[in-house]
Amino acid sequence: MRFKCILFDLDGTLVDTIGDIAASMNHALEEGGFPALTRESYAKIVGNGLRNLAAKALPPSACDEKTVDTVYRSAIAYYTDHPADLSRPYPGIPELAAELRGRSDRRSAIKTAVLSNKADSITQLVIGKLFPRYTFDMVLGERPGVPRKPDPTAAWELITELDSSPRETLFVGDSEVDVATALAAECSFLGVSWGFRGRAILEAAGADRIIDDPAELWELLALRY
Numbered sequence: 001m002r003f004k005c006i007l008f009d010l011d012g013t014l015v016d017t018i019g020d021i022a023a024s025m026n027h028a029l030e031e032g033g034f035p036a037l038t039r040e041s042y043a044k045i046v047g048n049g050l051r052n053l054a055a056k057a058l059p060p061s062a063c064d065e066k067t068v069d070t071v072y073r074s075a076i077a078y079y080t081d082h083p084a085d086l087s088r089p090y091p092g093i094p095e096l097a098a099e100l101r102g103r104s105d106r107r108s109a110i111k112t113a114v115l116s117n118k119a120d121s122i123t124q125l126v127i128g129k130l131f132p133r134y135t136f137d138m139v140l141g142e143r144p145g146v147p148r149k150p151d152p153t154a155a156w157e158l159i160t161e162l163d164s165s166p167r168e169t170l171f172v173g174d175s176e177v178d179v180a181t182a183l184a185a186e187c188s189f190l191g192v193s194w195g196f197r198g199r200a201i202l203e204a205a206g207a208d209r210i211i212d213d214p215a216e217l218w219e220l221l222a223l224r225y
Helices: 018-031 039-045 050-057 065-081 093-102 120-130 153-161 176-185 199-205 214-223
Strands: 005-008 111-119 138-142 169-173 188-192
Touching: 005 153, 018 039, 018 050, 018 065, 039 050, 050 065, 065 120, 093 111, 093 214, 111 120, 111 153, 120 138, 138 153, 153 169, 153 176, 169 176, 176 188, 176 199, 188 214
Parallel strands: 005 111, 005 169, 111 138, 169 188
Antiparallel strands: none
């Protein structure tokens, strides 16, 4: 059995987006009169969508629904205008994505998709600015009415659209949220150590295979052909 589909997480897996995430949220925090956080602080709390990030970034005493919503909306507006000022693909990712795309017309083609908890509009902007058009077969971010990761609904949507099945799908991510998503969707999981969480957190979440370089993905794919 070979993999027919690879689902990639975006933040911390394909792209180092923490600079733009921090800039957007800090803009919103400072606009509301709240202290900014460090880049390192954001790396520890991202992964569950920008609204949840707003709740985690605010001081506990100010974390009411109205304030969270105000900060979230301000951060979204700023991020929409600055989706990739500081973000860059991790070393080796553009080459990996191009090679997978280049195989798309072969019998051994592997379909690829991006699944993010970032708002869909911003996810599309980031991918559109940092990767050539049609690099990925599908790109989905958080959308109204669709539960975010680790709920498997969006993953199953991609798997179905790309004519795959859970057992023929590999989920690649950098966080405990991604591990949980793969388990819920009944996909194989591959962790990446270069992201926001690191190897120790992935292992604690149950990841049994973690790579340190994008080129190592080819070794895993070769084992499945």
